[in-house]
Amino acid sequence: MKLAPNAATVKRALSAHAAIGLLAGALLYLVCLSGTALVFYEEWQRAEQGDAPEMTTIDPQAVQRGVAAVLASERGKPPTTHLYVHLPVPELPRTTITTDTQAVHLDADGRVAAPEENAWSEFLYGLHYTLHLPGVVGITIVGILGMLMVALSISGLIAHPRIFRDAFRFRTRHSGGVALSDWHNRLSVWTLPFGLAIAITGAAIGLASVTAYALANRYYDNDLEAVYAPIFGDEGKPDAAPAPVPAVATALETMAQRFPEVAITYVTLHDPMTAGQHVQIVASPPRRLIFGEYYAFDAAGRFKGTAGLSDGAIGQQAAASNYNLHFGNYGGLPVKIAYCLFGFALTIVCATGVYIWLGKRRRRGVHEPRLLGAWHGVVWGAPAALAITLAARFALGNAAWFTAIFWTALALAIVAAIAAAHRAAAARNRSGNDIAPSAREQPAG
Structure with missing residues (x-):
């Protein structure tokens, strides 16, 4: 009995395999592209809503008035589980309160000034963080893409033993595949520490989320908060009995007196207006990479202690440093500019890597104009789709359907590029000009 598949089946399987590889490359390209733009997350928010009140500092009593006003406006709604107060920082000098149902800006006196309108920035954040896929599914896929980047970086080094020696060597007399390969290899070397x-x-x-779910299921009786408690502190015991607005101003005044050297970024109220409520303040110590330390207070504003992110176990400090190291939230504008440049270089590496891969397949006799067209559509369509969504933000306002606009525009770009590549390939076949590149144009590796 003949069990081996026929040639047509093998060809279709190879095409499917290549299409899956192209999909992984496209997702990695989107993550790098969106991450490069997301470096200026705070700046995008300020551009979106230029008329929002701004201040360098805000009085604790003004914060207290703002919290009380927002909580009063939530009466009759389902109780909010968390209330967040973003305090002014140099990158985003605004005071914003966010609950489960609303987000508003405060003026310097603590009055509610306007709703927060930064839907495009949040769209961009969602694209990079989850690819707009549901919750843990999206963030897990993005985590796997991070692992893929590590594997590609290491395997690329091993596959090119002369890569460091040739870090500044360009074969400018060549064009096509050789030049593309050189740019890919050089940018990979220059961005290697950053990329890793x-x-x-x-x-x-x-992968933290899916790992936490697995640990909660295996060891903590599905209690997800218990998994995070050793690192970020626990949530405390809930008590739904009614209670007055917590003393946020007292907690902020205590911070100013006891920890004057730290920069306060957030105040979080857990289970506000209930007997189980407590206050948590996030503040960044100077000259540290961690995103901040958690300072715990009770509802009366009495200091209870810290979580230990700044001086606890090395694992805690490492976990708290991941975020700033990944997003470039340290060192101010110069670091952001450097992250943007390196991120743009990584995006180019992703794009050229797939072009090189498709070129090698073509030189082996595997002609797939549709896949090449699809990649053209991804590489040029994704930034164009981002530009369209940004234009829609200022033309149509905060309520525009940015996610739908982006993915529709990208899909149309890919379809159009595939159709154009198919027509071009058909025209070459008819004219007899579909000739493989000469040997001198082939990449050296």
């Missing part, structure tokens, strides 16, 4: 740091931290952040 981004890939490793991205994989850690992306």
